[in-house]
Amino acid sequence: MKKYSLVRGYSDGDVDTNRTGSASLESMVSERYSRRETLFGGMRATAMALFGTTMLTACDFDVFGNDDKGPTVSAGQDATTTAGRLVTLTGTAETTSTVTSAWRQTGGPSVALQGTGNSVTFFAPGVAASTDLTFEFTATEADGDAASATTKVTVQPAVLGFDAVPKNLNDIVTVPAGYLVTVMTRLGDPIAAGVSAYANDGTDGNFAQRIGDHGDALYYYGLNAAGTRDDNSSTRGLLVQNHENLNVQYLHPNGPTNVSTGPRPEVEAIKEIEAHGVSVTEYRDTGGRTWTYVQDSALNRRITPNTPVTFHGPVRGSALIRTAYSQDGTQGRGTINNCANGHTPWGTNLTCEENWSGYFTRSGDDAARTPAEVTALRRYGVTRTLGNYAWSTVASTNSIFRRWDARATGATALADYRNEPNQFGWVVEIDPYNPGSTPRKRTALGRMGHEGAWLGKLTAGKKVAVYMGDDSRREYFYKFVSNAAWDAGDANTTDRLAMGDKYLDAGTLYVAKFNADGTGTWLPLVFGSVPNRPATGGQPEYVFANQADILVNTRLAADAVGATPMDRPEWTATNPVTGEIYLTLTNNNAAGRPLGGTDAANPRHYNDPKDGSNQVGNPNGHIVRLKETGDDPAATGFAWDIYLFGADSAEASAANVNLSGLDASNDFSSPDGLWFSRTQNPAGQGRPLLWVQTDDGALTDRTNNQMLAALPGTVGDGGAKTITNVGADGTTATQATIVGAAATTATLRRFLTGPKECEITGVDSTPDGRTLFVGIQHPGEDGEPDAPSSNWPQSQGGTTSGRPRSAVVAITRQDGGIIGL
Template identity: 60%
Template sequence: MTDSTFLYDDGDVDTNRSANGHLNDLIASRYSRRQTLRGGLSAMTTAVFGGVLLAGCDDDDLLQRESVSVSAGQAATTSAGRTVTLQGTASSTARTVSWTQVSGPTVTLNNANTNTATFTAPAVSASTPLVFRFTGTTGIGDASTAETTVTVTPATLDFTAVAKNRNDLVTVPAGYLVTVLYRLGDPISANTPAYANDGSDANFAMRAGDHHDGMSFFGLAASGATPDASASTRGVLVMNHENITENYLHPRGQTTTGGVRPEAEAIKEIEAHGVSVIEVTRGASAWSYVQASALNRRITPNTPMAFSGPAKGSAMLRTVYSKDGTQGRGTINNCANGAMPWGTYATAEENWAGYFRRNRGDAAGRTAAGQAKENTSLSRYGISEGRTGNYGWTTVTPADSSSTIFSKWNATAAADAAADGSADFRHEPFQYGWIVEIDPYNPQSTPRKRTALGRMNHEGVSAGRMIAGVKPAFYMGDDSQNEYIYKFVSNTGWSAADGTAADRLAVGDKYLDAGTLYVAKFNADGSGQWLPLVFGSGPLTSGNATYPFADQADVLINARIAGDLLGATPMDRPEWTAVNPANGEMYCTLTNNSSRSVSRTDAANPRSYVDPRTDGRSNSVGNVNGHVIRLRENGDTTEATAFTWDVYAFGAGSDLNKDNINLSGLDDSNDFSSPDGLWFSLPSNVAGQGANPVMWLQTDDGAYTDVTNCMMLAAIPGRVGDGGTKTVNNSTPAGTSTATTRVGKAPGATLKRFLVGPKECEITGITSTPDGKALFVNIQHPGENGGPDNITSSWPASQTGTPASPSRPRSATIVITRQDGGLVGI
């Protein structure tokens, strides 16, 4: 200190002239000046003397101040989603150090009070500097600071594209790990034995079903079974089991004696369909499912259901099981899905029609009973006379003669039964083809079939952006050749408080039971309209000659017929829908269409061509490789009744003609065929944030399997209208045609192959933890073309090496993580 300090005299001067020892003398006799300044005082000494020793020091004291020096390291550049490490250094005089953020988008600093802090680079739309300050402080409060700048650029797909291959394992990029989580037959209760995988296993009501498909993750608090949407280490995983590979379910494949199926085999096949609800947790080294969790349950084709919405109680839903048409039993052929914003799971009933038997002569019987329009409906949904029904379940003679779990699949009207359908199962087909809502947190809850969303071959349902006060929309595809794309708009504007309500199915009642169902019409000029399926509007009346609708319930039960009459655009098998969380644009996979002839091409479905094969099989014709269409609502609102559209990407082999087939200029790093699964990363992490969130694309392919197994790609898509128009000249043996379409900007490096699956599989179903660090993916029906005597895939046993002998393949869920613990994909 300088002499000027003493210009103010408060009388505090040394007037003690005694010989008593001075405190400083005591300190000097035990501690050197260097030890004191370096913090050498013991904890006990500090406790005794407190801050007195430090507070009164001046330049002449033994405890004089010393400077502290720090460095914040050099400036750096990174991309969104990457883990950034800030490394500071401080001189030995610093007793504490800390990192703080000075400017830029706010991030969470981990270990901020150490030399080494980390954070996840935030989502940005352009190069953005973030400034951080490193501070070192001495024991008496003297401090020094230094700053460094980390410039964050927009997210990129930070992995090397996986090469096409036909290996019998899941291949992912370098730096990623694959864990097999939940396989066909895995037990979901404490007293269910492990799966033998030799065809002898039973009780699939307490085992994982087959053909894992769409799924969603619902977070759980670490302390108990309480919903926590932000939880990323514990949760409930809900997934569909679309179908079965029957050859592997039984010891020697299916048994049929005299055209009759054994009861035990049929029960196993029925129970292997449906939905799984299981608890999963992240341990110290890997994810696992909790076999004995109280939350675990299977929902099968035998599970009681409740109807909800306009068709509840309709005469067309009456059966001997539910004489008033308000209840149902079971869900089947569950394909894609949707996670509702209030914490429920929506599963979609897709190819359900094939499970029904309908004897010859049934149409005449219905006509005689005054129900001729039921024949029109059954025919439009593919339930024609002469069908025996998938797997022959109706041939079973049950040991319990009162059981109807097999006879319910016979839609033939009994001659001596009541004409209203309340004494047989003639109306059972009308009980299927719905979106079914499930509460994943409540095992005692009854799933609800949401009839306001229409009846069709539902592929899935995707919620649009939820904006307070705006009526939300839910987008759906009808997965059959030349079917339609739909959206349902609720009558009720969104309230954020409903996102955390305790009675989740009651919230579903609020938003999903009343509203307007629309079907899409795509125009050649890039515009489109949503046409309302409303009874009494346009041709949807009781006087319509093609189909006289009775009421709104009839319109919804026969949504396909209503779409026909309104002039909707037939599409190339609309499958999954997904909504970009950043801008609300809706994407839909159009997987392929073998019946897209050259004469029926149009702007939204412009290709019909010959796809060459290299394995000696016959070439395929039509829109063989599929495409992904997208639309932007007018005004960017879910309530819009008009939109603009273009094609995000056309599937094709990289070597095909780029003028008329490979219109998106795909190369070996990103060419694909038959797009199916589709999903955007969650907005709860950087991969789903910013202007360009990551989109995941999965394939279910039969056309390109001579070159590669099915795959999953990651994309950072642009926006509707970012490309231009192209004229396609189609040519097949049946003729030629020309169609002008709208094509998005060529994806290039913003579309990369991330995963290739094992032999004969489909890649379908995807979700992640809220933090984006664990990606769940389903591998469906590996080795589907084989059987007990001809095992064509040993996956998942082959994932960790070649088994000593072939192992029956099993559909399974995998978890993909980064070795460095970062976000998946970027």
């Protein structure tokens, strides 16, 4: 049967084959659905033909209308759609008496039919190849006579279902036509009963009960009507969000006092400390995907740098983390500079401490330290004279301020906070469903500038792998493999943190070495097999004392085994179907990746001028993906390629820079956030939808930061390529690399742009894929209290005044469909 192609490259089988002179299907559909509904609602398989080709009867039938023996039914015509589109099945029955009617599925991947009687709907499932679904429509008369007819719906793999958002410099969140933006929790919003609304003029305090600043990675944890865990709930849940850093100028009436010199006022320092960390906030759909948050929910919680935590894994009790506060090395306080995240199948959140080193005062005490201590402190950048916000200068003996002074001033480490930096740089596990639980720092996963901790694809009986980037220039990519094999029954535990003990406290930490031929090796960081780190950069040879030393000083161990330095390894994401791992490499400058310092996995060196100034190195970044040997998370080898290269599509040296063939609809710079859609809905099935977020400083003269939707292929879908790199002085050098298939407008498209000076970071959806939550971080970050450079989120509603605030937005479709498809 001929199918007519309509919008978005799919055909809905909306063809009339009934030649009796009745109204055509096209006219009937147009009466029921407007053109706009058809455009944004996806395919409607109306299936209303009286004499369809699939018509079956259970009795004799007189074509002149005399029916004495039973009903005559039609299930309509066969139809074709694509994954994630809404399908409507409508049956018809000719009968002379009262009937009941119903649809049921008879073949293909199971779908949930919504509705009763003659008309039902469902979302086409995600598929990797053309797949047939069959359905049967049955009508039954009062006397029991029945008749049935069948129809077939062919589902094709997912396609992107929106027009690309143009690049722009507007002070709003811009989304495609047919989509809606709702601003949710914002900086300072109260999340406890009795806490006042946020004045947004710098006078507010009590950030231990308010949403923190610089909202970053986020994840939605479903709740049922009783307020307990329900992984499939799309109407009520907890949003867990990181709060990475501060737009400190907007937190106080006239900006911060003595922030670069000290001493700091205590009230200002408390506010700034509490505005970091993590928030847990209840969200509810009040009907029709109209979202709000619940200020007085008993499950709301703030975890700040002052919240008690415990240490678990091999470093627990080590002398390296003992302080005046934790003299046995088992306890700590809080978490800070939380950037990317992860989640576990047993229902916990993994938050990751990234640029924590800059918060500490530490200089002038080298003579009181061992050479090994000095080497380790310098390798992690704990070398500041004052610290980011000079909290240690508050005139108080309170340890919440004193702890940020990491100088060796006492007789031993138990008399001061010289080891306090070693208490940070970890992956922290939180039970979002239990506000009374104590977060646990998982030391087996290593200490670094953690940028995410994403689990690989889980298979019963196989070990659990966790993939992690270390976000600094020329740092490394890591994998942790548990000793325990995955037991799917553990996903339903009520003692969630105990499952973290099982899978995250014992195992092997590896670091990646990328080979030029598109293969790679995971190098174990295990005491006894890690050599001494050679003397370098004026620092002496580093000799590891034990496994705790390797895990506290993971960067030094990775140096020692010869791992591949990368261009700022940030977020990781796991393709839920293929199990392939994606890693964003945000960018690098000429100092970090000089012309002669490229390699196959970090291959570009070029100049991308902006505003008349050179940007030399790899200013636009790229995304690497890898496939474990044998699809085994415990494998020690892998294959890799570069999935996408960020680039300005107008770049003059396109042949050697725009290696992914980007155009104005999908060019981007500095990939950062990364996330695959959830497997509970079609966007995460078959050919899963990948979301890419940017933290760009190179292309911001042309567009605000953005989020793109992608339909990626697989490792090896491209091939080898040799590029010519060009230095600022015109010198050239060639570099061989492995590239993935070029992008097209069908496989990569700009979905969203943010307001002025923001970063787009943090993304997740409800399990049904019909609401997308996105984080908007630090809008107007370059402004001043009396001259803000953005007015978002007020500007989202048309108001062009007020200080900017980081916030979460909920994005929905006007037709209620699945986001992106």
